[in-house]
Amino acid sequence: MSGQTFAARAGYRGRFAPSPTGPLHFGSLLAAVASYVDARAQAGAWLVRMEDLDRPREVPGAAADILRTLQAFGFVWDDPVLFQRDRSDAYQSALDRLAARGLTYPCGCSRTEIARLDLPGLEGPIYPGTCRAGLPPGRLPRTVRLRAPAQPITFVDRIQGAWEQSIEATIGDFVLRRADGIHAYQLAVVVDDAWQGITHVVRGADLLLSTPRQILLQQSLGLSQPGYAHVPLAVDDGGRKLSKSLAAAPVDPDDPLPALKRAWDLLGQEALPLERSIHGGLIQRFWSQAIARWRIERVPARSTISIALLDVDVGSRTAEHHQTWPGDDLRLR
Numbered sequence: 001m002s003g004q005t006f007a008a009r010a011g012y013r014g015r016f017a018p019s020p021t022g023p024l025h026f027g028s029l030l031a032a033v034a035s036y037v038d039a040r041a042q043a044g045a046w047l048v049r050m051e052d053l054d055r056p057r058e059v060p061g062a063a064a065d066i067l068r069t070l071q072a073f074g075f076v077w078d079d080p081v082l083f084q085r086d087r088s089d090a091y092q093s094a095l096d097r098l099a100a101r102g103l104t105y106p107c108g109c110s111r112t113e114i115a116r117l118d119l120p121g122l123e124g125p126i127y128p129g130t131c132r133a134g135l136p137p138g139r140l141p142r143t144v145r146l147r148a149p150a151q152p153i154t155f156v157d158r159i160q161g162a163w164e165q166s167i168e169a170t171i172g173d174f175v176l177r178r179a180d181g182i183h184a185y186q187l188a189v190v191v192d193d194a195w196q197g198i199t200h201v202v203r204g205a206d207l208l209l210s211t212p213r214q215i216l217l218q219q220s221l222g223l224s225q226p227g228y229a230h231v232p233l234a235v236d237d238g239g240r241k242l243s244k245s246l247a248a249a250p251v252d253p254d255d256p257l258p259a260l261k262r263a264w265d266l267l268g269q270e271a272l273p274l275e276r277s278i279h280g281g282l283i284q285r286f287w288s289q290a291i292a293r294w295r296i297e298r299v300p301a302r303s304t305i306s307i308a309l310l311d312v313d314v315g316s317r318t319a320e321h322h323q324t325w326p327g328d329d330l331r332l333r
């Protein structure tokens, strides 16, 4: 059955996919709130996937901590949580399919060698395809890369508008299996979004730059393409991504409402009349009101949003094409 048929049958399926590199912080909460209300407002399913693929970066206990915090914030997910650590066979079989189609090749270059070529790209140095035609004599394979096509990838983001990126010119052939044997995020996310039948991806704008690579992989693997919506990345006053700054303090599971309200404001939404509640259950009230009033068109079409800046421009969607990412702060992945 094609992914499209599945999606049509299953209706809306959204997801939140945190990496267990620390407790849930406000930046992640913003993405979680947006994906949750967007799914529930369309009577959709909402799943949680723990992206614990990168074992060296995992903080022990963080996955359980994130799940407990999500629960305390009143998120309710459908289906058991999917853990990427259990999925290596699926990633390897996708990689084998790509290899069988001649779309991948082993690469012997180290990061230092690539950096020495001094070809700055959107996310670190561009890989110019040194090993494309075969490993140079005497070199051992380190990574597996996907051949980036010459033609650009285009897509229309529900929040950020139309995007176009030439992967070849701005990133180069990219890694699908790392030198340490771990499958790359780009591959895992595509395999898992398809496996979980995800029809709508709502996540932070730091992943806009990754989206064309994911679409390319979907096309190469014959998978259907989910819709994408990228919410602005919460930054502190100095423009630093929250997860990299002091303001990245974990959200407080004992007092969810202030963080939920702040996330709601930053998403450009109309204030909720929560105060009228005389009963307990304010969190449930927040969610039912938020789900009823969610307007994705009010989310600011911008890359970042300051946590201190609540009088944001709302509804200013842009239809123009972006060739590259305008801000430096997004070169994170």
Ligand code: GLU
Pocket (backbone or CB within 6 Å): 016, 017, 018, 019, 051, 189, 203, 204, 207
């Ligand atoms: N695991 C990624 C992160 O925490 C998110 C991946 C995604 O939403 O596609 O940044």
